[in-house]
Amino acid sequence: MNLTRADIPWPAAGNPYQLHRRIWRLFPDEPEEPRRNAAGPRTGFLFRVENYRESQRPGRPSRVLVQSRKTPRPAEGITLIASRRFDPQPSAGQRLAFLLTANPIRNIRDQQLAQKPDKRRDSCRVPLIREEEQRDWLARKLAGAATIETVSLLPHQPLFFRRGNRAGKLVTITFEGTLQVRDPEILVHRLENGIGSGKAFGCGLLLVRRLGTV
Numbered sequence: 001m002n003l004t005r006a007d008i009p010w011p012a013a014g015n016p017y018q019l020h021r022r023i024w025r026l027f028p029d030e031p032e033e034p035r036r037n038a039a040g041p042r043t044g045f046l047f048r049v050e051n052y053r054e055s056q057r058p059g060r061p062s063r064v065l066v067q068s069r070k071t072p073r074p075a076e077g078i079t080l081i082a083s084r085r086f087d088p089q090p091s092a093g094q095r096l097a098f099l100l101t102a103n104p105i106r107n108i109r110d111q112q113l114a115q116k117p118d119k120r121r122d123s124c125r126v127p128l129i130r131e132e133e134q135r136d137w138l139a140r141k142l143a144g145a146a147t148i149e150t151v152s153l154l155p156h157q158p159l160f161f162r163r164g165n166r167a168g169k170l171v172t173i174t175f176e177g178t179l180q181v182r183d184p185e186i187l188v189h190r191l192e193n194g195i196g197s198g199k200a201f202g203c204g205l206l207l208v209r210r211l212g213t214v
Helices: 016-026 131-142 184-193
Strands: 002-008 045-049 062-068 079-085 095-102 105-109 123-127 146-155 159-163 166-170 173-181 206-210
Touching: 002 016, 016 045, 016 062, 016 159, 095 131, 131 146, 131 173, 131 184, 184 206
Parallel strands: none
Antiparallel strands: 002 062, 002 079, 045 062, 095 173, 095 206, 105 123, 146 173, 159 166
């Protein structure tokens, strides 16, 4: 896989939906993913905004970290800073530091479904806002792959976006801590394919490193 740092200029950086579309320019031969299953294998990329607070200010670029299977190509409107290949090979029992910006949610039945004839799903997503619920969500997502040893939670301001005539909002949070590997194969799958929903908005990229390294 590849890890790439890049700067996305304003105004694309000001709309999370447009930010995702801009990053696709780095992969001109890669078809956009039609997946509806958030847990399924990915063929495109995952990303996170590294200067989250600064990028919320009008006129500021967004610095993104992009993880992809294919090597990105230079593209107009994107400044590539650095790129490197990596091959995660965790071992059972190994302790690792981790970082994850995510969109913890739960699905509930939509009580107003009868009033939405065009809606395809009978459920809606509700953000988890209590810290206990967010910790439990993370533990479930890593179940089988790793055991969480320590974790701190950094909540962010709601993420507002527009997609055509539709407006939306995501509640995101950054988890940072240490874990112990239980099943290396499952953990690598989580690393390659991301965790949770909101991946088109910079959520789900799980980063790990050996303790004591930068």
